[in-house]
Amino acid sequence: MGCPAEARLGATLIFTITTHDPDTGVLTDADGDPSYRVYEDETGTAILTGTMSKLDDAATTGFYSENIAVSVANGFENGKTYSVYIEATVDSDTGGMTYGFKIIPAQGVQKNVALSNFRFTMVSSTDHITPVTGLTVTPIGTGPTVAKGETPSPVSVTV
Numbered sequence: 001m002g003c004p005a006e007a008r009l010g011a012t013l014i015f016t017i018t019t020h021d022p023d024t025g026v027l028t029d030a031d032g033d034p035s036y037r038v039y040e041d042e043t044g045t046a047i048l049t050g051t052m053s054k055l056d057d058a059a060t061t062g063f064y065s066e067n068i069a070v071s072v073a074n075g076f077e078n079g080k081t082y083s084v085y086i087e088a089t090v091d092s093d094t095g096g097m098t099y100g101f102k103i104i105p106a107q108g109v110q111k112n113v114a115l116s117n118f119r120f121t122m123v124s125s126t127d128h129i130t131p132v133t134g135l136t137v138t139p140i141g142t143g144p145t146v147a148k149g150e151t152p153s154p155v156s157v158t159v
Contacts, residue, residue: 003099007070008106009078015099016055017086019062022093027061029054034064034088040080047075052086064088070103078103 003015015036021028033053037046052064070076080103087096 003084003101005101006104007076007101009070009072009076009103010106011070012067013070013101014065014067015084015086016063016065017052017088017097019064019088019090019095021091022095023091027063028090029062030064030088030090031092032089034086036066036087037085038068039083039085040075040077041082046085047082062090076103078105 002017004013007013017034019028019030019034020026033051035051036049038048039046048068050066050068052066054060055063055065057063068074076082082101082103084099084101085096086098087094089095
């Protein structure tokens with residue numbers, strides 16, 4: 001798997017590695033769990049650090065995985081590029097590798113932090129990709145503030 005080239009803000013990013021004996025190239029478990037550091041653009045301070053865990057240890061050798069929350073709270077921003085630096089030691093020899101990925105905007109309906117405004121994208125019914133432009137959203141009637149779990153006033157969408 002490696003690491004996807006793109007990640008959406010609010011999603012989970014999963015990255016994996018395999019470790020090898022540096023002398024023979026044979027798959028070998030690391031001396032300890034590999035560590036990782038995530039950097040934004042070329043900033044010299046990591047925004048996230050941690051250790052990876054073995055994945056399917058009973059059936060694999062030297063296979064490690066980690067998942068991280070791609071969230072604003074963890075320091076991620078739309079449009080930014082990030083590098084994952086991974087370091088592992090096998091037979092007392094330390095090696096490293098990097099992956100890169102970019103944060104892309106989430107698609108579809110998204111509530112903002114205030115939970116009062118919405119952003120949505122309508123796509124063409126012909127190709128299901130092309131965004132529809134020139135939309136007008138008009139509330140049908142007015143009502144009190146909607147509490148969690150209640151049904152909001154309907155809206156009319158015209159093109």
